[in-house]
Amino acid sequence: MARRCRYTDDDVWSWWDSQVGRVQIMSHIIFNTIRGKQTKDTLSDVRVRRLVLEYMKLGSLTIDPFARDCTLAYPYTNDIDPNTRSVYNMDALDFIELFDFDWFDMAIMDPPFSNRQDNEVYGNNNLYTNPRKIRDIELALGNRVRSNGCVIKFGYNSNFSHRGFELDRIMLVRYGGSINDMIISVHKKYTRNIRSYKDE
Numbered sequence: 620m621a622r623r624c625r626y627t628d629d630d631v632w633s634w635w636d637s638q639v640g641r642v643q644i645m646s647h648i649i650f651n652t653i654r655g656k657q658t659k660d661t662l663s664d665v666r667v668r669r670l671v672l673e674y675m676k677l678g679s680l681t682i683d684p685f686a687r688d689c690t691l692a693y694p695y696t697n698d699i700d701p702n703t704r705s706v707y708n709m710d711a712l713d714f715i716e717l718f719d720f721d722w723f724d725m726a727i728m729d730p731p732f733s734n735r736q737d738n739e740v741y742g743n744n745n746l747y748t749n750p751r752k753i754r755d756i757e758l759a760l761g762n763r764v765r766s767n768g769c770v771i772k773f774g775y776n777s778n779f780s781h782r783g784f785e786l787d788r789i790m791l792v793r794y795g796g797s798i799n800d801m802i803i804s805v806h807k808k809y810t811r812n813i814r815s816y817k818d819e
């Protein structure tokens with residue numbers, strides 16, 4: 620006699636959502652969504668942290684120019700705010716330029732998402748006043764990551780300015796109501812550096 624399953628598909632999906640979010644494969648890009656709570660410390664969310672750890676192989680060298688109190692990329696952690704646990708307290712671009720090209724296996728790029736957030740939440744204002752600054756940071760960061768490495772970007776968009784990368788994965792963190800989602804995009808490096816781009 621067939622036994623009746625105690626769980627419906629909805630039960631299974633809601634359990635799966637609570638663990639990793641719903642996953643879909645769209646052509647070659649992996650896409651999933653999770654429900655989140657807004658926080659200043661992005662990587663304190665276990666599911667977000669798990670996503671980053673999936674790409675961080677044992678012993679891989681990672682750079683995090685906007686690390687705040689996150690130590691995943693230790694000792695290559697930086698934050699302009701000296702009241703954080705970061706090893707360096709420099710402007711992100713100056714920090715990235717300390718290192719040679721192709722030095723890192725991966726990078727975490729989690730800047731304030733807008734000028735307003737930069738001012739109101741973190742008390743800085745040097746990222747969005749110059750429209751080229753984020754682009755320059757992305758080019759410099761992309762050049763420091765080796766071929767086949769990746770950049771994990773957090774923000775309101777999934778663009779990555781360095782042309783040697785292609786989009787591999789998206790996780791959408793939804794906060795509900797009219798609050799902006801957070802887009803986490805993983806970009807994989809498939810070519811060497813584009814030296815024709817002015818970097819330094």
Ligand SMILES: C[S@@+](CC[C@H](N)C(=O)[O-])C[C@H]1O[C@@H](n2cnc3c(N)ncnc32)[C@H](O)[C@@H]1O
Nearest residue numbers: 660661662685686687689699700710711729731
């Ligand atoms: C979204 S938070 C990073 C959160 C961190 N990834 C975590 O998981 O806890 C962005 C950080 O960027 C720092 N920041 C803002 N402008 C910067 C700049 N020009 N250079 C370096 N850090 C900057 C802020 O002080 C803030 O701590």
